[in-house]
Amino acid sequence: MGLEQYRRTVSETKRASILKAGRENFLKNGFSRAAVADIAREADVSTATLYKHFSSKDELFAAVVHDAYGNIGGEFPDFADYNDIDIREMFLKMAHNYLRVQFDQGGNALLRIVIAEVPTTPKIALDTYETIVRRRFAGLKVVFDHLIERKLMRPHDTEMGVSFISGMIKEAFIWPALFDADAKLPENTDVIIHEAIDLYLARYGV
Incomplete structure:
Protein backbone atom coordinates (compact mmCIF):
# COMPACT_ATOMS: atom_id res chain seq x y z
CA MET A 1 0.00 0.00 0.00
CA GLY A 2 1.37 3.40 -1.02
CA LEU A 3 1.57 6.37 1.33
CA GLU A 4 -1.31 8.17 -0.35
CA GLN A 5 -3.54 5.08 -0.18
CA TYR A 6 -2.60 4.61 3.48
CA ARG A 7 -3.53 8.21 4.30
CA ARG A 8 -6.82 7.83 2.45
CA THR A 9 -7.63 4.63 4.36
CA VAL A 10 -6.85 6.27 7.70
CA SER A 11 -8.98 9.27 6.79
CA GLU A 12 -11.92 7.07 5.75
CA THR A 13 -11.60 5.05 8.97
CA LYS A 14 -11.66 8.21 11.08
CA ARG A 15 -14.65 9.56 9.16
CA ALA A 16 -16.55 6.31 9.72
CA SER A 17 -15.73 6.46 13.44
CA ILE A 18 -16.97 10.05 13.64
CA LEU A 19 -20.21 9.14 11.87
CA LYS A 20 -20.77 6.19 14.21
CA ALA A 21 -20.08 8.25 17.33
CA GLY A 22 -22.19 11.09 15.99
CA ARG A 23 -25.11 8.80 15.26
CA GLU A 24 -24.99 7.29 18.76
CA ASN A 25 -24.69 10.70 20.40
CA PHE A 26 -27.47 12.31 18.39
CA LEU A 27 -29.81 9.39 19.04
CA LYS A 28 -29.05 9.53 22.75
CA ASN A 29 -29.08 13.30 23.28
CA GLY A 30 -30.87 14.80 20.31
CA PHE A 31 -29.30 17.46 18.11
CA SER A 32 -29.33 20.42 20.47
CA ARG A 33 -27.77 18.61 23.43
CA ALA A 34 -25.15 16.71 21.42
CA ALA A 35 -21.66 18.18 21.88
CA VAL A 36 -19.00 18.04 19.18
CA ALA A 37 -16.27 17.54 21.82
CA ASP A 38 -18.07 14.50 23.18
CA ILE A 39 -18.52 13.05 19.71
CA ALA A 40 -14.83 13.54 18.92
CA ARG A 41 -13.82 11.84 22.17
CA GLU A 42 -16.15 8.89 21.53
CA ALA A 43 -14.75 8.59 18.00
CA ASP A 44 -11.21 8.63 19.44
CA VAL A 45 -10.19 11.63 17.33
CA SER A 46 -9.36 15.23 18.17
CA THR A 47 -11.95 17.96 17.77
CA ALA A 48 -9.73 19.47 15.08
CA THR A 49 -9.81 16.18 13.15
CA LEU A 50 -13.58 16.06 13.41
CA TYR A 51 -13.80 19.55 11.95
CA LYS A 52 -11.51 18.54 9.08
CA HIS A 53 -14.19 16.06 8.04
CA PHE A 54 -17.28 18.07 9.00
CA SER A 55 -17.20 21.85 9.23
CA SER A 56 -20.04 22.07 11.77
CA LYS A 57 -22.38 20.04 13.93
CA ASP A 58 -25.11 20.73 11.37
CA GLU A 59 -23.00 19.19 8.61
CA LEU A 60 -22.16 16.18 10.76
CA PHE A 61 -25.81 15.56 11.59
CA ALA A 62 -26.80 15.83 7.92
CA ALA A 63 -24.08 13.29 7.08
CA VAL A 64 -25.34 10.95 9.81
CA VAL A 65 -28.87 11.12 8.40
CA HIS A 66 -27.68 10.51 4.85
CA ASP A 67 -25.44 7.64 5.99
CA ALA A 68 -28.37 5.95 7.74
CA TYR A 69 -30.45 6.11 4.60
CA GLY A 70 -27.64 4.82 2.43
CA ASN A 71 -28.22 4.82 -1.31
CA ILE A 72 -31.71 6.28 -1.59
CA GLY A 73 -33.32 4.70 -4.61
CA GLY A 74 -31.36 1.49 -4.18
CA GLU A 75 -34.54 -0.17 -2.94
CA PHE A 76 -36.05 0.25 -6.41
CA PRO A 77 -35.56 -2.29 -9.20
CA ASP A 78 -33.32 -1.83 -12.20
CA PHE A 79 -35.67 -2.62 -15.04
CA ALA A 80 -32.80 -3.63 -17.29
CA ASP A 81 -32.45 -6.72 -15.09
CA TYR A 82 -36.11 -7.71 -15.32
CA ASN A 83 -37.57 -9.95 -18.00
CA ASP A 84 -40.63 -11.13 -16.12
CA ILE A 85 -41.92 -8.88 -13.36
CA ASP A 86 -44.15 -10.04 -10.55
CA ILE A 87 -45.55 -6.66 -9.54
CA ARG A 88 -46.87 -7.86 -6.20
CA GLU A 89 -43.54 -9.36 -5.20
CA MET A 90 -41.70 -6.28 -6.40
CA PHE A 91 -43.98 -3.97 -4.37
CA LEU A 92 -43.59 -6.22 -1.32
CA LYS A 93 -39.79 -6.15 -1.61
CA MET A 94 -39.72 -2.37 -1.96
CA ALA A 95 -41.96 -1.98 1.08
CA HIS A 96 -39.75 -4.26 3.17
CA ASN A 97 -36.61 -2.41 2.08
CA TYR A 98 -38.23 0.88 3.07
CA LEU A 99 -39.31 -0.42 6.48
CA ARG A 100 -35.88 -1.92 7.10
CA VAL A 101 -34.29 1.52 6.63
CA GLN A 102 -36.85 3.14 8.90
CA PHE A 103 -36.87 0.56 11.71
CA ASP A 104 -33.58 -1.34 11.53
CA GLN A 105 -31.25 1.42 10.35
CA GLY A 106 -32.62 4.11 12.66
CA GLY A 107 -34.53 6.12 10.07
CA ASN A 108 -37.49 6.73 12.36
CA ALA A 109 -35.33 7.84 15.29
CA LEU A 110 -33.36 10.25 13.12
CA LEU A 111 -36.54 11.68 11.61
CA ARG A 112 -37.86 12.34 15.11
CA ILE A 113 -34.72 14.39 15.79
CA VAL A 114 -35.06 16.28 12.48
CA ILE A 115 -38.69 17.12 13.18
CA ALA A 116 -37.91 18.25 16.73
CA GLU A 117 -35.22 20.61 15.43
CA VAL A 118 -37.26 22.25 12.64
CA PRO A 119 -37.59 25.58 14.54
CA THR A 120 -33.86 25.83 15.34
CA THR A 121 -32.25 24.14 12.30
CA PRO A 122 -34.71 24.58 9.40
CA LYS A 123 -31.97 24.07 6.81
CA ILE A 124 -31.28 20.53 8.05
CA ALA A 125 -34.98 19.75 8.02
CA LEU A 126 -35.40 21.06 4.47
CA ASP A 127 -32.28 19.25 3.28
CA THR A 128 -33.54 16.00 4.80
CA TYR A 129 -36.91 16.43 3.14
CA GLU A 130 -35.46 17.22 -0.28
CA THR A 131 -32.63 14.67 -0.39
CA ILE A 132 -34.39 11.77 1.31
CA VAL A 133 -38.18 12.10 1.23
CA ARG A 134 -38.50 13.74 -2.19
CA ARG A 135 -35.70 11.66 -3.71
CA ARG A 136 -37.38 8.43 -2.65
CA PHE A 137 -40.72 9.73 -3.95
CA ALA A 138 -39.14 10.53 -7.31
CA GLY A 139 -37.52 7.09 -7.50
CA LEU A 140 -40.81 5.35 -6.87
CA LYS A 141 -42.51 7.49 -9.51
CA VAL A 142 -39.91 6.33 -12.04
CA VAL A 143 -40.77 2.70 -11.17
CA PHE A 144 -44.49 3.32 -11.73
CA ASP A 145 -43.83 5.14 -15.00
CA HIS A 146 -41.81 2.13 -16.22
CA LEU A 147 -44.60 -0.25 -15.25
CA ILE A 148 -47.10 1.80 -17.24
CA GLU A 149 -44.70 1.98 -20.19
CA ARG A 150 -44.46 -1.81 -20.17
CA LYS A 151 -48.26 -2.04 -19.93
CA LEU A 152 -48.06 -3.74 -16.54
CA MET A 153 -50.24 -1.03 -14.98
CA ARG A 154 -52.95 1.21 -16.38
CA PRO A 155 -51.97 4.78 -17.29
CA HIS A 156 -52.56 7.14 -14.40
CA ASP A 157 -51.11 10.12 -12.58
CA THR A 158 -48.13 8.36 -11.01
CA GLU A 159 -47.35 11.27 -8.71
CA MET A 160 -50.77 10.85 -7.16
CA PRO A 176 -47.00 5.42 14.87
CA ALA A 177 -43.21 5.04 15.11
CA LEU A 178 -42.61 8.80 14.90
CA PHE A 179 -44.72 9.30 18.01
CA ASP A 180 -43.58 6.19 19.88
CA ALA A 181 -39.86 5.53 20.20
CA ASP A 182 -40.59 1.91 21.20
CA ALA A 183 -42.83 1.15 18.22
CA LYS A 184 -42.10 -2.13 16.44
CA LEU A 185 -43.36 -3.62 13.23
CA PRO A 186 -46.52 -5.63 13.97
CA GLU A 187 -46.71 -9.37 13.40
CA ASN A 188 -49.20 -8.84 10.56
CA THR A 189 -46.90 -6.47 8.66
CA ASP A 190 -47.08 -8.53 5.46
CA VAL A 191 -50.87 -8.70 5.67
CA ILE A 192 -51.07 -4.89 5.88
CA ILE A 193 -48.62 -4.43 3.01
CA HIS A 194 -50.54 -6.87 0.82
CA GLU A 195 -53.78 -5.01 1.61
CA ALA A 196 -52.17 -1.77 0.44
CA ILE A 197 -50.86 -3.44 -2.72
CA ASP A 198 -54.25 -5.01 -3.45
CA LEU A 199 -56.00 -1.65 -3.08
CA TYR A 200 -53.53 0.03 -5.38
CA LEU A 201 -53.62 -2.67 -8.07
CA ALA A 202 -57.42 -2.87 -7.87
CA ARG A 203 -57.41 0.73 -9.06
CA TYR A 204 -54.41 0.83 -11.39
CA GLY A 205 -53.47 -2.78 -12.19
CA VAL A 206 -54.17 -4.49 -15.50
Whole structure:
Protein backbone atom coordinates (compact mmCIF):
# COMPACT_ATOMS: atom_id res chain seq x y z
CA MET A 1 0.00 0.00 0.00
CA GLY A 2 1.37 3.40 -1.02
CA LEU A 3 1.57 6.37 1.33
CA GLU A 4 -1.31 8.17 -0.35
CA GLN A 5 -3.54 5.08 -0.18
CA TYR A 6 -2.60 4.61 3.48
CA ARG A 7 -3.53 8.21 4.30
CA ARG A 8 -6.82 7.83 2.45
CA THR A 9 -7.63 4.63 4.36
CA VAL A 10 -6.85 6.27 7.70
CA SER A 11 -8.98 9.27 6.79
CA GLU A 12 -11.92 7.07 5.75
CA THR A 13 -11.60 5.05 8.97
CA LYS A 14 -11.66 8.21 11.08
CA ARG A 15 -14.65 9.56 9.16
CA ALA A 16 -16.55 6.31 9.72
CA SER A 17 -15.73 6.46 13.44
CA ILE A 18 -16.97 10.05 13.64
CA LEU A 19 -20.21 9.14 11.87
CA LYS A 20 -20.77 6.19 14.21
CA ALA A 21 -20.08 8.25 17.33
CA GLY A 22 -22.19 11.09 15.99
CA ARG A 23 -25.11 8.80 15.26
CA GLU A 24 -24.99 7.29 18.76
CA ASN A 25 -24.69 10.70 20.40
CA PHE A 26 -27.47 12.31 18.39
CA LEU A 27 -29.81 9.39 19.04
CA LYS A 28 -29.05 9.53 22.75
CA ASN A 29 -29.08 13.30 23.28
CA GLY A 30 -30.87 14.80 20.31
CA PHE A 31 -29.30 17.46 18.11
CA SER A 32 -29.33 20.42 20.47
CA ARG A 33 -27.77 18.61 23.43
CA ALA A 34 -25.15 16.71 21.42
CA ALA A 35 -21.66 18.18 21.88
CA VAL A 36 -19.00 18.04 19.18
CA ALA A 37 -16.27 17.54 21.82
CA ASP A 38 -18.07 14.50 23.18
CA ILE A 39 -18.52 13.05 19.71
CA ALA A 40 -14.83 13.54 18.92
CA ARG A 41 -13.82 11.84 22.17
CA GLU A 42 -16.15 8.89 21.53
CA ALA A 43 -14.75 8.59 18.00
CA ASP A 44 -11.21 8.63 19.44
CA VAL A 45 -10.19 11.63 17.33
CA SER A 46 -9.36 15.23 18.17
CA THR A 47 -11.95 17.96 17.77
CA ALA A 48 -9.73 19.47 15.08
CA THR A 49 -9.81 16.18 13.15
CA LEU A 50 -13.58 16.06 13.41
CA TYR A 51 -13.80 19.55 11.95
CA LYS A 52 -11.51 18.54 9.08
CA HIS A 53 -14.19 16.06 8.04
CA PHE A 54 -17.28 18.07 9.00
CA SER A 55 -17.20 21.85 9.23
CA SER A 56 -20.04 22.07 11.77
CA LYS A 57 -22.38 20.04 13.93
CA ASP A 58 -25.11 20.73 11.37
CA GLU A 59 -23.00 19.19 8.61
CA LEU A 60 -22.16 16.18 10.76
CA PHE A 61 -25.81 15.56 11.59
CA ALA A 62 -26.80 15.83 7.92
CA ALA A 63 -24.08 13.29 7.08
CA VAL A 64 -25.34 10.95 9.81
CA VAL A 65 -28.87 11.12 8.40
CA HIS A 66 -27.68 10.51 4.85
CA ASP A 67 -25.44 7.64 5.99
CA ALA A 68 -28.37 5.95 7.74
CA TYR A 69 -30.45 6.11 4.60
CA GLY A 70 -27.64 4.82 2.43
CA ASN A 71 -28.22 4.82 -1.31
CA ILE A 72 -31.71 6.28 -1.59
CA GLY A 73 -33.32 4.70 -4.61
CA GLY A 74 -31.36 1.49 -4.18
CA GLU A 75 -34.54 -0.17 -2.94
CA PHE A 76 -36.05 0.25 -6.41
CA PRO A 77 -35.56 -2.29 -9.20
CA ASP A 78 -33.32 -1.83 -12.20
CA PHE A 79 -35.67 -2.62 -15.04
CA ALA A 80 -32.80 -3.63 -17.29
CA ASP A 81 -32.45 -6.72 -15.09
CA TYR A 82 -36.11 -7.71 -15.32
CA ASN A 83 -37.57 -9.95 -18.00
CA ASP A 84 -40.63 -11.13 -16.12
CA ILE A 85 -41.92 -8.88 -13.36
CA ASP A 86 -44.15 -10.04 -10.55
CA ILE A 87 -45.55 -6.66 -9.54
CA ARG A 88 -46.87 -7.86 -6.20
CA GLU A 89 -43.54 -9.36 -5.20
CA MET A 90 -41.70 -6.28 -6.40
CA PHE A 91 -43.98 -3.97 -4.37
CA LEU A 92 -43.59 -6.22 -1.32
CA LYS A 93 -39.79 -6.15 -1.61
CA MET A 94 -39.72 -2.37 -1.96
CA ALA A 95 -41.96 -1.98 1.08
CA HIS A 96 -39.75 -4.26 3.17
CA ASN A 97 -36.61 -2.41 2.08
CA TYR A 98 -38.23 0.88 3.07
CA LEU A 99 -39.31 -0.42 6.48
CA ARG A 100 -35.88 -1.92 7.10
CA VAL A 101 -34.29 1.52 6.63
CA GLN A 102 -36.85 3.14 8.90
CA PHE A 103 -36.87 0.56 11.71
CA ASP A 104 -33.58 -1.34 11.53
CA GLN A 105 -31.25 1.42 10.35
CA GLY A 106 -32.62 4.11 12.66
CA GLY A 107 -34.53 6.12 10.07
CA ASN A 108 -37.49 6.73 12.36
CA ALA A 109 -35.33 7.84 15.29
CA LEU A 110 -33.36 10.25 13.12
CA LEU A 111 -36.54 11.68 11.61
CA ARG A 112 -37.86 12.34 15.11
CA ILE A 113 -34.72 14.39 15.79
CA VAL A 114 -35.06 16.28 12.48
CA ILE A 115 -38.69 17.12 13.18
CA ALA A 116 -37.91 18.25 16.73
CA GLU A 117 -35.22 20.61 15.43
CA VAL A 118 -37.26 22.25 12.64
CA PRO A 119 -37.59 25.58 14.54
CA THR A 120 -33.86 25.83 15.34
CA THR A 121 -32.25 24.14 12.30
CA PRO A 122 -34.71 24.58 9.40
CA LYS A 123 -31.97 24.07 6.81
CA ILE A 124 -31.28 20.53 8.05
CA ALA A 125 -34.98 19.75 8.02
CA LEU A 126 -35.40 21.06 4.47
CA ASP A 127 -32.28 19.25 3.28
CA THR A 128 -33.54 16.00 4.80
CA TYR A 129 -36.91 16.43 3.14
CA GLU A 130 -35.46 17.22 -0.28
CA THR A 131 -32.63 14.67 -0.39
CA ILE A 132 -34.39 11.77 1.31
CA VAL A 133 -38.18 12.10 1.23
CA ARG A 134 -38.50 13.74 -2.19
CA ARG A 135 -35.70 11.66 -3.71
CA ARG A 136 -37.38 8.43 -2.65
CA PHE A 137 -40.72 9.73 -3.95
CA ALA A 138 -39.14 10.53 -7.31
CA GLY A 139 -37.52 7.09 -7.50
CA LEU A 140 -40.81 5.35 -6.87
CA LYS A 141 -42.51 7.49 -9.51
CA VAL A 142 -39.91 6.33 -12.04
CA VAL A 143 -40.77 2.70 -11.17
CA PHE A 144 -44.49 3.32 -11.73
CA ASP A 145 -43.83 5.14 -15.00
CA HIS A 146 -41.81 2.13 -16.22
CA LEU A 147 -44.60 -0.25 -15.25
CA ILE A 148 -47.10 1.80 -17.24
CA GLU A 149 -44.70 1.98 -20.19
CA ARG A 150 -44.46 -1.81 -20.17
CA LYS A 151 -48.26 -2.04 -19.93
CA LEU A 152 -48.06 -3.74 -16.54
CA MET A 153 -50.24 -1.03 -14.98
CA ARG A 154 -52.95 1.21 -16.38
CA PRO A 155 -51.97 4.78 -17.29
CA HIS A 156 -52.56 7.14 -14.40
CA ASP A 157 -51.11 10.12 -12.58
CA THR A 158 -48.13 8.36 -11.01
CA GLU A 159 -47.35 11.27 -8.71
CA MET A 160 -50.77 10.85 -7.16
CA GLY A 161 -50.34 7.07 -7.26
CA VAL A 162 -47.08 7.22 -5.30
CA SER A 163 -48.78 9.42 -2.69
CA PHE A 164 -51.63 6.92 -2.51
CA ILE A 165 -49.69 3.72 -1.85
CA SER A 166 -46.83 5.23 0.15
CA GLY A 167 -49.39 7.08 2.25
CA MET A 168 -51.01 3.78 3.23
CA ILE A 169 -47.64 2.34 4.28
CA LYS A 170 -46.70 5.44 6.25
CA GLU A 171 -50.07 5.61 7.97
CA ALA A 172 -49.80 1.99 9.09
CA PHE A 173 -46.14 1.91 10.14
CA ILE A 174 -44.23 5.19 10.09
CA TRP A 175 -46.59 7.63 11.79
CA PRO A 176 -47.00 5.42 14.87
CA ALA A 177 -43.21 5.04 15.11
CA LEU A 178 -42.61 8.80 14.90
CA PHE A 179 -44.72 9.30 18.01
CA ASP A 180 -43.58 6.19 19.88
CA ALA A 181 -39.86 5.53 20.20
CA ASP A 182 -40.59 1.91 21.20
CA ALA A 183 -42.83 1.15 18.22
CA LYS A 184 -42.10 -2.13 16.44
CA LEU A 185 -43.36 -3.62 13.23
CA PRO A 186 -46.52 -5.63 13.97
CA GLU A 187 -46.71 -9.37 13.40
CA ASN A 188 -49.20 -8.84 10.56
CA THR A 189 -46.90 -6.47 8.66
CA ASP A 190 -47.08 -8.53 5.46
CA VAL A 191 -50.87 -8.70 5.67
CA ILE A 192 -51.07 -4.89 5.88
CA ILE A 193 -48.62 -4.43 3.01
CA HIS A 194 -50.54 -6.87 0.82
CA GLU A 195 -53.78 -5.01 1.61
CA ALA A 196 -52.17 -1.77 0.44
CA ILE A 197 -50.86 -3.44 -2.72
CA ASP A 198 -54.25 -5.01 -3.45
CA LEU A 199 -56.00 -1.65 -3.08
CA TYR A 200 -53.53 0.03 -5.38
CA LEU A 201 -53.62 -2.67 -8.07
CA ALA A 202 -57.42 -2.87 -7.87
CA ARG A 203 -57.41 0.73 -9.06
CA TYR A 204 -54.41 0.83 -11.39
CA GLY A 205 -53.47 -2.78 -12.19
CA VAL A 206 -54.17 -4.49 -15.50
